[in-house]
Amino acid sequence: MDKKLSLSDDIRKYLQGNYDNLSYKGVPTTLQDLANHTSGLPAMPEDMGEQPGYNPVSPEAHYDSSRFYNALRQIKLDTIPGCKFLYSNWGIALLGHILERLYAHSQAYLVRHFIREPLRMRNTTYIINEDGYEIAYPHSENGKRLTITNQVYFSPVGGLCSTVSDMLNYLSAQLKETKASIRLTHIPTATNMGLGWVYEKTV
Numbered sequence: 001m002d003k004k005l006s007l008s009d010d011i012r013k014y015l016q017g018n019y020d021n022l023s024y025k026g027v028p029t030t031l032q033d034l035a036n037h038t039s040g041l042p043a044m045p046e047d048m049g050e051q052p053g054y055n056p057v058s059p060e061a062h063y064d065s066s067r068f069y070n071a072l073r074q075i076k077l078d079t080i081p082g083c084k085f086l087y088s089n090w091g092i093a094l095l096g097h098i099l100e101r102l103y104a105h106s107q108a109y110l111v112r113h114f115i116r117e118p119l120r121m122r123n124t125t126y127i128i129n130e131d132g133y134e135i136a137y138p139h140s141e142n143g144k145r146l147t148i149t150n151q152v153y154f155s156p157v158g159g160l161c162s163t164v165s166d167m168l169n170y171l172s173a174q175l176k177e178t179k180a181s182i183r184l185t186h187i188p189t190a191t192n193m194g195l196g197w198v199y200e201k202t203v
Helices: 031-035 065-073 089-103 107-116 152-158 164-176 180-185
Strands: none
Touching: 031 089, 065 089, 089 107, 089 152
């Protein structure tokens, strides 16, 4: 809400190099398209898994920024951005790194400054080492506790670790909509998507 950007901004404004491919029939991919999953980017780059040191338990590890942007240049959109929902972790990661560049701060700082501190989420952070943190571990469908994976350059997608208490603070802030920035994310855009939120009608 500090007017550093507009949701309608062409994302190429914030990228270094030539990305003529990130438009279709003259319509560019915007920041809003990344936020509501209508950018046309697939869930992950096609070459995910081809990087040296690939581990299926932590597939994003060793996938560095060079691979990330080289793969982005290979994208060929097949529909006008903003019109078709396609869930994309890649798109959200890209949005996170655009914000890093715009604010000249790391994703960890942005989360701390704009989310953790205002919402009193003191135990929510990006971590690699699990020891010493009171965190909610991921579990498989059969109830087995899983390890926390290193998502590296894809950390803006889901690299945060948190506690149940912190998540309840987050949920409360979303339901109360006390901040204008939160209310903005709840406004449906294309394909009934908010900014990171899916809206479904209940009977």
